[in-house]
Amino acid sequence: MRTISVWDLPLRLWHWALAACVLAAWFTPTIYDGLHRILGYTVLGLLAFRLAWGFLGSRYSRFRMVGVRIRAAPGYLWNLRRGMSGRYIGLNPAGTLMLVALLLALAVSTITGAMAVTVTFFGVWWVEDTHAYSSDAVIVLVVLHVVGVVLMGILQRENLIRAMITGRKRIRSRL
Numbered sequence: 001m002r003t004i005s006v007w008d009l010p011l012r013l014w015h016w017a018l019a020a021c022v023l024a025a026w027f028t029p030t031i032y033d034g035l036h037r038i039l040g041y042t043v044l045g046l047l048a049f050r051l052a053w054g055f056l057g058s059r060y061s062r063f064r065m066v067g068v069r070i071r072a073a074p075g076y077l078w079n080l081r082r083g084m085s086g087r088y089i090g091l092n093p094a095g096t097l098m099l100v101a102l103l104l105a106l107a108v109s110t111i112t113g114a115m116a117v118t119v120t121f122f123g124v125w126w127v128e129d130t131h132a133y134s135s136d137a138v139i140v141l142v143v144l145h146v147v148g149v150v151l152m153g154i155l156q157r158e159n160l161i162r163a164m165i166t167g168r169k170r171i172r173s174r175l
Helices: 009-027 033-056 066-080 093-116 125-156 160-166
Strands: 002-005 168-171
Touching (some): 009 033, 009 125, 009 160, 093 125, 125 160
16 A cells, blocks of 8 residues: 555644644633633634635645535445445545534634624624534534544544544555
């Protein structure tokens, strides 16, 4: 087997910075409000970067296959029940669906969090509730993401966490 470069350095740095900020933000509300706000604004900036990088980044960073992979996700998940996963160099359909779900949930969480500290929306129940529920949804999605990565790693006999650190994935060599 040989390896191929899949995830470029900016995408990998974005991924791990986002993970660290989301984890830290989860544990800081009401205890360290100032830090929580800084983390929220950082996540908002990271989301803006990812949106731009989805159009400007390297091949596997771009969003060009998102629609195709989302449409393929139900069939892909159905086939996973029987251990049929197929091989994808970049994100598989389930991973693409998770990417979109996480980006949307993070956008809702950060935007409503920023709104909640403004004069206009401070104390408005639906802003606070939306922020709380979307933040909870982010954590649920993160847990599902990690479980999915571990299970796919086992199923495909590949260390996907190492791949997101190094940027390289194994591919089968053709003889």
